[in-house]
Amino acid sequence: MSEIALTLGPVFFHWSSDRLQDFYRRIADEAPIERVHVGEVVCGKRMPFSDPAWPAIIERLERGGKQVVLSTLAAPATVRERRSIEDLCGDERLVEINDVSGLRSRSGKPFVAGPFLNVYNEASAQFLIQLGAQTICPPVELSFAAIGILSSKCPEAQFEIFAFGRLPLALSGRCYHARIHRLHKDSCQFTCEKDPDGLSVDTLDDQQFLAVNGVQTLSNQVQAFCPSLAALTSKGIRRIRLSPHTCNMVEVARIYRRLADGKEEPDDARFALSCLDLPGTMVDGYAHGKPGWQATAPA
Amino acid sequence: MTTTRMELVCPAGTPATLRAAVQAGADAVYCGFRDETNARNFPGLNFSRDELAEGVRFAHGHGSKVLVAINTFARVDEVDIWKKAADMAAESGADAIIAADFAVLEHVAKNHKQIRLHLSVQAAAATPEAIEFYAAHFGVRRVVLPRVLSLQEIAALNRAIDVETEAFVFGGLCVMIEGRCYLSSYATGKSPNLNGVCSPPEMVSYDEEPNGTAARLSGFTIDRYERGQPVGYPTLCKGKFKAGGKTSHLFEDPVSLNAGGMISGLKGAGVTALKIEGRQRGKGYVSEVVRAFRKALDAVEAGGDAVDVDRLLAGQSEGARQTAGAYEKKWR
Numbered sequence: 042m043s044e045i046a047l048t049l050g051p052v053f054f055h056w057s058s059d060r061l062q063d064f065y066r067r068i069a070d071e072a073p074i075e076r077v078h079v080g081e082v083v084c085g086k087r088m089p090f091s092d093p094a095w096p097a098i099i100e101r102l103e104r105g106g107k108q109v110v111l112s113t114l115a116a117p118a119t120v121r122e123r124r125s126i127e128d129l130c131g132d133e134r135l136v137e138i139n140d141v142s143g144l145r146s147r148s149g150k151p152f153v154a155g156p157f158l159n160v161y162n163e164a165s166a167q168f169l170i171q172l173g174a175q176t177i178c179p180p181v182e183l184s185f186a187a188i189g190i191l192s193s194k195c196p197e198a199q200f201e202i203f204a205f206g207r208l209p210l211a212l213s214g215r216c217y218h219a220r221i222h223r224l225h226k227d228s229c230q231f232t233c234e235k236d237p238d239g240l241s242v243d244t245l246d247d248q249q250f251l252a253v254n255g256v257q258t259l260s261n262q263v264q265a266f267c268p269s270l271a272a273l274t275s276k277g278i279r280r281i282r283l284s285p286h287t288c289n290m291v292e293v294a295r296i297y298r299r300l301a302d303g304k305e306e307p308d309d310a311r312f313a314l315s316c317l318d319l320p321g322t323m324v325d326g327y328a329h330g331k332p333g334w335q336a337t338a339p340a
Numbered sequence: 341m342t343t344t345r346m347e348l349v350c351p352a353g354t355p356a357t358l359r360a361a362v363q364a365g366a367d368a369v370y371c372g373f374r375d376e377t378n379a380r381n382f383p384g385l386n387f388s389r390d391e392l393a394e395g396v397r398f399a400h401g402h403g404s405k406v407l408v409a410i411n412t413f414a415r416v417d418e419v420d421i422w423k424k425a426a427d428m429a430a431e432s433g434a435d436a437i438i439a440a441d442f443a444v445l446e447h448v449a450k451n452h453k454q455i456r457l458h459l460s461v462q463a464a465a466a467t468p469e470a471i472e473f474y475a476a477h478f479g480v481r482r483v484v485l486p487r488v489l490s491l492q493e494i495a496a497l498n499r500a501i502d503v504e505t506e507a508f509v510f511g512g513l514c515v516m517i518e519g520r521c522y523l524s525s526y527a528t529g530k531s532p533n534l535n536g537v538c539s540p541p542e543m544v545s546y547d548e549e550p551n552g553t554a555a556r557l558s559g560f561t562i563d564r565y566e567r568g569q570p571v572g573y574p575t576l577c578k579g580k581f582k583a584g585g586k587t588s589h590l591f592e593d594p595v596s597l598n599a600g601g602m603i604s605g606l607k608g609a610g611v612t613a614l615k616i617e618g619r620q621r622g623k624g625y626v627s628e629v630v631r632a633f634r635k636a637l638d639a640v641e642a643g644g645d646a647v648d649v650d651r652l653l654a655g656q657s658e659g660a661r662q663t664a665g666a667y668e669k670k671w672r
Contacts (some may be wrong), residue, residue: 115520116466116517116520117466117467118466118467118493123467123468123469126469127469140467140470141463141465141469141470141473141474142467142469142470142473143469144470144473145469145470145472145473145476146469157520159413159440159441159442159463159519159520159533161413161414161415161416161441161533161534162413162414162415162416162417162418162419162441162443163416163417163419164414164419164442164443164446164447165413165414165441165442165443168442168443168446169442180522180533181522182522182525182526182531182533182534183416187415187416190416190417191416194416194417208522208526210521210522210523210526211516211517211520211521211522211523211577212516212517212520212521213488213515213516213517213591213672214486214488214489214517214666214671214672215488215515215591215592215666215671215672216672217583217590217591219672220590221583221584221586221588221590222584225670225672226672227669227672240583240584241583242581242582242583242590243581243582243583244560244561244562244579244581244582245554245561245563245564245580245581245582245587246554246561247582248559248560248561250527250560250581251523251526251581253583253590258516258523258591260526326529327525327526330529331529332525332526332527332528332529332558333522333525333526333527333529334526334527
């Protein structure tokens with residue numbers, strides 16, 4: 042295994058089961074990614090559509106040599122949603138916990154602390170490590186420097202930085218896709234399926250700003266943080282998370298693989314990413330401790 | 341159905357507001373220290389160590405409790421600031437600490453067993469599993485509920501847990517799950533979790549333009565007003581945006597929460613305490629709101645109909661438009 046590992050995060054969007062299968066087939070066969078998260082994280086109402094597809098996807102990924110992590114819901118509410126977390130937490134594979142609900146049943150077994158858990162300091166990271174956290178992907182608003190300090194103070198866990206994709210910024214009990222279409226969440230008609238990268242939200246002055254995906258709000262811009270191998274090594278960050286979009290994710294993975302191997306400079310990686318069909322302009326402000334929408338100087 | 345009387349929990353941004361809230365009938369007041377350890381880190385607001393001790397004496401002398409909010413997430417490498425705030429709260433004789441961060445909860449549970457721990461809304465615990473986890477690990481006695489749950493969901497939750505619940509009934513309304521919203525830092529670099537602020541005033545501008553006034557946050561237009569129209573504060577999630585070919589208050593209208601009509605429903609759902617938001621509010625506002633809710637709550641506790649809180653509070657809400665929020669299922 043290379044020194045810096047690549048992780049493919051869970052798909053945030055409501056992709057059809059056919060799209061999911063096609064997507065993960067290519068990832069399994071072609072993407073230089075060590076670990077792949079599967080499962081629905083955003084909306085439990087989508088699970089009946091995707092659930093039947095996961096066993097074959099998992100098998101395919103594992104046959105392709107990928108480590109599969111089962112991601113769990115970030116905002117469980119119904120009995121069925123809560124039960125899905127309990128069920129997944131019983132699995133022998135690694136599980137990603139995205140809500141404290143899952144900590145109860147997963148404690149004592151290894152897990153990934155996902156970006157929806159609030160890990161802002163070494164004491165809370167240590168608390169989760171004692172419960173079984175092996176990998177911690179802190180909230181997206183935490184800077185590269187802060188994650189570096191966490192990593193140096195908590196060497197027992199691997200720290201992962203959210204490097205690519207629209208940034209998950211908020212969750213609500215209310216579904217914005219339903220609200221835009223004058224529907225309620227309980228009878229939403231799954232209009233979010235029409236926006237496989239989320240629906241753009243612009244200001245009254247046509248500034249690109251946010252994107253909605255059911256109950257989730259993301260950035261309109263695409264996080265494209267490209268740290269050098271030296272920067273990653275000096276901060277002790279062992280994993281880079283890429284968040285799936287409809288653009289060529291195999292190519293995204295190849296670019297980050299070359300970057301993390303020190304075979305490509307950050308500027309070249311950013312240029313290569315900018316040539317892809319991204320859903321928004323590239324930013325990396327959060328990683329530099331700045332407003333998330335800003336695009337800053339090279340890492 | 342709870343047989344005990346529900347508790348009225350009221351905001352105190354300053355010592356003067358604390359006294360006003362107590363005198364207006366608060367069963368408990370909540371406040372924070374003058375730093376980034378609490379989620380209302382505004383200039384001119386909050387308490388020093390001595391002011392808190394004095395506030396506790398005053399409140400206890402009038403039969404009221406004091407709850408201290410240390411409910412932001414400790415910064416990496418500076419956790420001691422949050423631990424010291426918890427130590428000061430415990431030494432002040434306050435009745436409870438309201439916290440969200442594992443680091444703070446663990447510190448209080450280990451070192452200050454005598455003080456009650458309340459789980460802040462910033463922890464976003466909304467399931468029996470999450471609440472039981474906090475109770476088992478830190479001895480949390482009460483959970484402040486996220487403002488995105490319906491009355492039915494709260495009732496079901498209370499049937500499943502042994503921990504007290506506290507529900508917001510008046511004031512600002514977060515439409516996002518609190519403690520898990522980074523919209524503010526995305527636009528401005530400052531957020532509730534990192535800095536105890538949302539949509540901070542220093543990033544706000546009101547720009548007079550030919551087509552009216554644009555209210556902007558960090559340069560992003562959050563809303564636009566025609567000449568002569570009252571101009572609102574550009575809180576990010578209450579803004580007007582374009583999406584899917586439509587222009588609307590996509591996330592939430594510029595409304596505030598008023599669940600005055602829901603008091604008996606919340607009691608029926610097993611809620612222990614009712615919370616009024618607004619530590620940034622002045623003494624006059626807090627007095628009036630607390631007095632109105634005292635009257636309404638007393639009427640419900642006496643078995644009568646709730647007095648008309650809306651009438652008592654006409655003109656005290658943001659933009660005078662109010663909603664019962666997520667308590668009504670159609671909200672979502």
